[in-house]
Amino acid sequence: MHAFDVLGDPVRRRILELLAGGEMPAGDVVRVIGEEFGISQPAVSQHLKVLRESGFTDMRAEGTHRVYSLDPEPLRSVDEWLDPFRRFWAPRLDALGTEIARGKKARRDGATPAPSDDEEQP
Amino acid sequence: MHAFDVLGDPVRRRILELLAGGEMPAGDVVRVIGEEFGISQPAVSQHLKVLRESGFTDMRAEGTHRVYSLDPEPLRSVDEWLDPFRRFWAPRLDALGTEIARGKKARRDGATPAPSDDEEQP
């Protein structure tokens, strides 16, 4: 399952938000999510499974408890996917000068400004 | 449809990448996506509809053509949703812009980017 599919479900997004606050046993997740979304223990368990298998969480056993924690890797990938778009709303971040220069130059040359990535110029 | 659901589809993600390179008539999108994914014109048109209705794109008519362009707002929301998680992979969230600039500079200077954070100081 692709990272964006995983994040497509509001329950899973909420679970990740919970885990961003620190590790948590499955039971606690079930309780909170159960209250907030009105779904059963198996439903939550299945969401935890998806998160686990897609790499969003780590899990360790502690007695009969399963303690879940956030693994940021997939979120980081999502963040990276956003990179080429970021220039649309974060003009001052990163290589703005370069981008503007290229855009102006391209326009001067009669081309459509290229979007793709940032390389620096001489 | 929630932004993350929209992004859950690889075809739609690809269309957004295309539009990040500049506005494009539906026909061009159909051609490129058709080649890359092997799906029909109606399929692409339906994806464009989803993108339009969920705010990811703007559209204007130009004769019989429909010219699509990127609207960054929803992607920006996604980016914001990531904020609370960024501390897991971005050192010094409080100065993110600065950090990115510094990283770029370091790379330009020929330094190998360190895998772990926290090796530089103010």
Place this chain on the structure above:
DNA sequence: TAGAAGTATCACCCTTGACTTATATTGGGC
């Protein structure tokens, strides 16, 4: 005005995924 190009919409099929209830599994305490 007819016809073609460009695009959207319709009606339908099929798969996928998010639930449910019931049950299996495993560890701790008595």
Place this chain on the structure above:
DNA sequence: GCCCAATATAAGTCAAGGGTGATACTTCTA
């Protein structure tokens, strides 16, 4: 050793969404 608590898995239902071919709509052009 038993039983309960904590969690996972199984089996089944249902709705949503993505695909297709057919068709409608609109605007240029001959």
